Amino acid sequence: MADLPSDLRYTEEHEYLAKTDEDDVFMVGITDYAQGELGDIVFVELPEEGDSFEQGAVFGTVEAVKAVSDLYMPVSGEVVGVNEALNDDPSRVNADPYGEGWMIKVRVSEPAQLDALLDAEGYAPHTE
Numbered sequence: 001m002a003d004l005p006s007d008l009r010y011t012e013e014h015e016y017l018a019k020t021d022e023d024d025v026f027m028v029g030i031t032d033y034a035q036g037e038l039g040d041i042v043f044v045e046l047p048e049e050g051d052s053f054e055q056g057a058v059f060g061t062v063e064a065v066k067a068v069s070d071l072y073m074p075v076s077g078e079v080v081g082v083n084e085a086l087n088d089d090p091s092r093v094n095a096d097p098y099g100e101g102w103m104i105k106v107r108v109s110e111p112a113q114l115d116a117l118l119d120a121e122g123y124a125p126h127t128e
Helices: 032-038 111-116 120-127
Strands: 015-019 025-030 041-045 058-064 068-072 077-082 104-108
Touching: 025 032, 025 077, 104 111
Parallel strands: none
Antiparallel strands: 015 025, 025 104, 041 058, 058 068, 077 104
16 A cells, blocks of 8 residues: 555645645655556656746656656646756655655645645545
């Protein structure tokens, strides 16, 4: 069974948001379930700091041995951080999706969108 931390918010497309110490800034990555389904991740294409996206927009791609998958923005906002370590070691997403495998940090521009995201219990059926 996939690891589903209860303190995160999730999308049906298998992205997660994790709070940071900064107000309205969240780390975004793919869930443990998603990385397991993709298999060995060999490349991650991420946006630049300062880029802005609307909720649901594609913000990057993740390439695995099996497939290439789009990454969807869980909320509208501005990218304020990018995990550059994934350029050299994309397998961090497989090894630690909720830790060293985070992808971007986003400053949420519409906080009300957070309420529409799934909690762990709501996301769990999407992993079956």
